[in-house]
Amino acid sequence: MNNLQQKAQQLLESGNYGLIVGYEKGTSGKARPVFIRKAEHASKLIFDESCDQNIAVYLYRQEIKHDKKKVIVANHHTLKSIVELAAENQVFDGDFMVLAFAGNGDIIELNTFEEIEKHVATLYHGLTEAEAAMMKKIEDMSLEDRWAFWENEFSKCIKCYACRASCPMCYCPTCTVEINQPQWISVPSHTLGNLEWHVMRAMHLAGRCVTCGQCGKACPLELPIQLLTYKVALDSKQFFDSVAGTSICADNALAIFKPEDHENFIR
Amino acid sequence: METNNTNNFEPKVVAFVCNWCTYAGADLTGTSRIKYATNVKIIRFPCTGRIDFMLLMKAFANGADGIIISGCHPNDCHYTSGNFHARRRWMIFRNLLDFIGMDVNRIVFSWVSAAEGAKWAEVVNESVDQFRQLGPATSYQKLIKNSEFQEVE
Ligand code: SF4
Ligand code: SF4
Secondary structure, three states: OHHHHHHHOOOOOOOOOOOEEEEEEEOOEEEEEEEEEHHOOOEEOOOOOOOOOOOOOHOOOOHHHHHOOOEOOOOOHHHHHHHHHOOOOOOOOOOEEEEEEEEOOOEEEEEEEEHHHHHHHOOOOOOHHHHHHHHHHHOOOOOOHHHHHHHEEEEEEOOOOOOHHHOOOOOOOOOHOEEOOEEEOOOOHHHHHHHHHHHHHHHHOOOOOOOOOOOHHOOOOOOOHHHHHHHHHHHHHHHHOOOOOOOOOOOOOOOOOOOOOOOOEEE | OOOOOOOOOOOEEEEEEEEOHHHHHHHHHOOOOOOOOOOOOEEEEEEEHHHHHHHHHHHHHHHOOOEEEEEEEEEEOOOOOOOHHHHHHHOOOOOOOOHOOOOOHHHEEEOOOOHHHHHHHHHHHHHHHHHHOOOHHHHHHHHHHHHHHHHOO
């Protein structure tokens, strides 16, 4: 048993904690989320580079909402999402404990939002080199090429909404896509409706996306739709100096304003 | 009456304006008998803050070649801050559209007060000229055609 498994076992045996949300070995070299309620199952837990899924999305799910005090094993994506969810009052201080990892692999216990926020401040916020290169590739295209690129991508979307389900920030009980009076987003998946869906998703995540990339990873058709929310996240930073997932009390970029906000296109 | 000849092309333009400033301004344009392009269909909103970006998407999806959005100048909002919120949203929205390859020159943003009847005529005329230059929104029309086919099926 490694440190994490021992720790999990102790926590469950102590009776103070009823559920551990973490990762277990999945198929084809991937990790998948696991929900552990019994101490003897603690040995299922793993934590390595394969554990890149953002599992903050489970924290507020109905199925585990009423479980006795929870523990979540968090990678850096999950940690940032927890901070943003805290800022939006979707998770509550003291409802769960976070197990994070130091650079040397040591387990760090984070019990309060303040501790989580402090820890997150030590993490890198921004796109990876590969992600930044993808953004640049698209931004460097001509307008026509960019349109052709996205038209092709949007045409593939089957509107399964896995991207939405995987995103910790998409928690509205009734999403605009489910509203049919009026029907904002068409039911059949044609390119026009898909484009509207993706513009809407990105706009609703402006100033809230923590650039974890989970939406893109969840897409069964591998649409690089995380780049759309990266775009609004980067702009929120550039225009409004707002970076989601860094503060447990910050307001969303689009929920506030400054009279001196500067643009150069309004006549 | 579809024509691809950009010289005779008359763009379909929708203007989303706020009730308190630009709508009143456009009224003044009329009562001052200033002539301006007739391409524009004006839709009145309580406030620029109410002009959801999805409404703009729907205008394009229904065949608009260009859109004008206009409201009270900063610090003049009837509801104090609706236009400030709207401005932030437009900054993000405009860049997002550019990122997916839409020509943001098809949307004109302006502040027109209730006293600026002449400015409204100018904004509309300039915008219509600009949209005429850009020609019909053909790339979007292609998507519309394709979607109609699918929805009927
Ligand atoms: S990258 Fe995608 S999944 Fe992650 S926060 Fe942003 S929109 Fe949500
Ligand atoms: S996960 Fe992919 S296919 Fe499914 S709705 Fe999102 S973009 Fe479309």
